[in-house]
Amino acid sequence: NRQILLDNRPEGEATVNNFKLVTTETPPLKDGQVLVRHHFLSLDPYMRGRMNDSKSYAASQPLGEVMIGGTVGEVVESRHPKFLTGDRVVGMGGWQEYSVVDALQPGALRKVDTTHVPLSYYLGAVGMPGVTAWYGLVKIINPKAGETMVISAATGAVGSAFGALAKARGCRVVGIAGGPEKCAYAVNELGFDACIDYKLHKDMYSLAKALKQECPNGIDGYFENVGGMVLDAVLLRMNAFGRIAVCGMIAGYDGQPLPLANPALILINRLKVEGFIVSEHMEVWPEALTELGTLVAQGKLRPRETIAQGLENAPEAFMGLLKGKNFGKQLVKLV
Numbered sequence: 001n002r003q004i005l006l007d008n009r010p011e012g013e014a015t016v017n018n019f020k021l022v023t024t025e026t027p028p029l030k031d032g033q034v035l036v037r038h039h040f041l042s043l044d045p046y047m048r049g050r051m052n053d054s055k056s057y058a059a060s061q062p063l064g065e066v067m068i069g070g071t072v073g074e075v076v077e078s079r080h081p082k083f084l085t086g087d088r089v090v091g092m093g094g095w096q097e098y099s100v101v102d103a104l105q106p107g108a109l110r111k112v113d114t115t116h117v118p119l120s121y122y123l124g125a126v127g128m129p130g131v132t133a134w135y136g137l138v139k140i141i142n143p144k145a146g147e148t149m150v151i152s153a154a155t156g157a158v159g160s161a162f163g164a165l166a167k168a169r170g171c172r173v174v175g176i177a178g179g180p181e182k183c184a185y186a187v188n189e190l191g192f193d194a195c196i197d198y199k200l201h202k203d204m205y206s207l208a209k210a211l212k213q214e215c216p217n218g219i220d221g222y223f224e225n226v227g228g229m230v231l232d233a234v235l236l237r238m239n240a241f242g243r244i245a246v247c248g249m250i251a252g253y254d255g256q257p258l259p260l261a262n263p264a265l266i267l268i269n270r271l272k273v274e275g276f277i278v279s280e281h282m283e284v285w286p287e288a289l290t291e292l293g294t295l296v297a298q299g300k301l302r303p304r305e306t307i308a309q310g311l312e313n314a315p316e317a318f319m320g321l322l323k324g325k326n327f328g329k330q331l332v333k334l335v
């Protein structure tokens with residue numbers, strides 16, 4: 001079983017040298033345990049935070065242990081009556097080719113149906129990132145038909161699901177993404193009404209002008225994924241009583257400060273600004289996953305994936321994700 005361990009912590013920017021590839025024997029199964037062969041490993045921005053040992057909402061990843069991560073795969077051996085060889089499952093197997101899962105623990109392993117939804121989607125649109133979009137939109141922004149929604153990192157795993165969910169609620173949906181290719185994809189494939197390339201704008205005033213053009217009635221809901229200049233520009237265009245779901249601040253994940261240019265706009269526009277962590281709201285997952293699975297089955301949510309081949313390429317693919325090189329959900333294919 002090949003595994004990738006966190007070997008040392010980044011100072012500033014993370015690098016591939018923070019990780020180490022090792023090979024180990026898989027231990028024999030005990031009662032209640034299941035051996036899973038991973039088909040795909042999910043790479044997600046939250047992993048960057050786990051690499052630090054500073055205080056964060058998530059526990060830091062211990063050095064010398066397999067990197068944490070979501071996985072989908074198949075059961076190859078089972079000592080649990082509910083899991084049979086060949087079952088397709090989703091879990092938190094980590095950066096390795098096989099995992100031994102204590103399936104007696106509630107929520108440790110979940111069987112999934114691949115009749116209408118490809119296995120890998122359970123790590124993206126019909127998995128944690130999809131539920132993240134659902135929670136921020138439905139529970140924090142609470143949109144009304146006809147309102148204008150904006151999301152940054154619009155073509156990513158979370159962003160693409162958000163677009164479909166907001167369109168299904170009759171909103172105008174405007175994305176913000178990096179580069180003309182991503183913006184064209186947001187409009188042509190994901191159904192966004194418009195998408196703004198933030199890389200064309202050197203300051204918040206220039207970006208705010210573009211937002212004014214695409215959001216003629218102002219912005220009622222904003223789903224924040226990046227922070228920095230993008231947030232400053234959006235704040236300039238928020239309507240009174242607008243809602244902001246603070247989901248991520250990826251522009252600052254390497255540790256640099258992300259100052260807010262004009263916090264008084266929160267007061268002036270009586271905004272609701274609320275952060276959240278999707279894993280603290282397990283109660284909404286079944287409802288959210290049902291809606292997301294239906295959107296995929298109906299062809300209304302067609303997420304894109306960027307797939308790296310082989311476990312050994314996971315660190316480099318992860319560096320790419322942190323720099324926006326991924327186009328849609330970043331995965332590593334292991335089988």
Ligand code: NDP
Nearest residue numbers: 045153156157158177178225226247248251276277278324
């Ligand atoms: P994505 O698939 O969207 O990939 C990350 C994207 O972020 C990149 O493709 C890039 O898109 C953008 N990006 C990277 N660096 C920067 C930067 N410096 N400035 C602006 N944009 C940047 O990832 P996910 O969909 O998985 O996650 C999106 C966000 O949601 C992240 O911030 C993540 O931490 C957060 N999240 C939060 C959760 C929660 O519970 N709160 C749960 C899951 C995710 P582009 O090229 O368009 O700039």
